[in-house]
Amino acid sequence: AQPDSSGLAEVLDRVLDKGVVVDVWARVSLVGIEILTVEARVVAASVDTFLHYAEEIAKIEQAELTAGAEAAPEA
Amino acid sequence: MSESHLYTYGIIDDNESLALNVDGVAGATRAYTVSYRSLSAVVSDIETTDPERTDAAVEAHNTVLQAVLEHDATRAVVPMSFGMAFKNARTLKGVLRGARRALRSTLTEIAGTVELGVKVLAPGDDTAVDTAAVRSDVTARLSALSVGETENDCFTDRLIINKSYLVEHDTRDAFDAAIDEIDAAHDDLTVRYTGPWPPYNFVDIHIGAEQAQQGGR
Numbered sequence: 001a002q003p004d005s006s007g008l009a010e011v012l013d014r015v016l017d018k019g020v021v022v023d024v025w026a027r028v029s030l031v032g033i034e035i036l037t038v039e040a041r042v043v044a045a046s047v048d049t050f051l052h053y054a055e056e057i058a059k060i061e062q063a064e065l066t067a068g069a070e071a072a073p074e075a
Numbered sequence: 076m077s078e079s080h081l082y083t084y085g086i087i088d089d090n091e092s093l094a095l096n097v098d099g100v101a102g103a104t105r106a107y108t109v110s111y112r113s114l115s116a117v118v119s120d121i122e123t124t125d126p127e128r129t130d131a132a133v134e135a136h137n138t139v140l141q142a143v144l145e146h147d148a149t150r151a152v153v154p155m156s157f158g159m160a161f162k163n164a165r166t167l168k169g170v171l172r173g174a175r176r177a178l179r180s181t182l183t184e185i186a187g188t189v190e191l192g193v194k195v196l197a198p199g200d201d202t203a204v205d206t207a208a209v210r211s212d213v214t215a216r217l218s219a220l221s222v223g224e225t226e227n228d229c230f231t232d233r234l235i236i237n238k239s240y241l242v243e244h245d246t247r248d249a250f251d252a253a254i255d256e257i258d259a260a261h262d263d264l265t266v267r268y269t270g271p272w273p274p275y276n277f278v279d280i281h282i283g284a285e286q287a288q289q290g291g292r
């Protein structure tokens with residue numbers, strides 16, 4: 001049998017309840033925000049891996065300038 | 076002219092830039108990538124950072140991810156939850172950068188796999204079913220062909236099994252065949268076989284923001 005990926009209930013279950021979540025302030029403004037907290041759990045190979053990071057983002061501006069040179073031009 | 080925001084669908088390895096003509100969320104007709112070093116977010120342009128949560132929009136989110144999977148069936152995709160729209164490329168790249176270690180290790184963990192969903196339902200009448208026997212038979216067959224599995228909620232009594240499996244590409248034909256065997260062996264039961272999905276049930280990442288002066292870690 002071939003699996004089917006069109007059922008609305010199956011899609012809603014996944015797209016609404018699961019997947020990467022980014023807090024609104026990290027999405028719309030980095031002004032005044034100095035730390036991104038990242039909590040990750042990967043469930044594969046029957047092993048749960050928990051990762052916790054707190055990344056300082058004060059240097060993002062600088063990194064952005066460097067990365068911007070090789071990134072595609074923005075629309 | 077107002078600035079365009081970016082709706083994100085998922086994160087991929089940036090082995091090649093990707094541009095797809097596909098119907099996305101909020102009327103978008105094209106999906107493309109925004110990259111920070113080797114991480115790329117699959118995005119489309121959107122006018123709001125708070126898109127309306129309709130069935131059609133959620134289906135469009137899935138349609139774009141399915142198009143990414145079809146474009147290259149072996150590509151690993153870390154799926155975003157619905158509604159993750161960014162103000163601009165700068166904020167998106169900032170988040171890719173801040174979460175790069177978690178995103179990269181997740182991409183490594185899920186490389187070469189897809190998620191497949193399996194639901195097994197008892198008949199709607201009063202037919203007696205040995206649910207324990209069905210469960211052990213089905214899960215033993217499918218566990219052997221997968222590298223990960225999660226138990227989802229059995230929200231009705233009819234639902235005997237509701238699981239998601241993480242399956243390697245090389246094993247997909249064997250998994251398809253196992254579903255056929257299960258279907259044949261349990262004539263009275265309904266088997267719902269869904270996917271392939273990005274590994275929604277095997278990825279759990281939450282990215283938050285803190286102001287350091289408010290007692291950040």
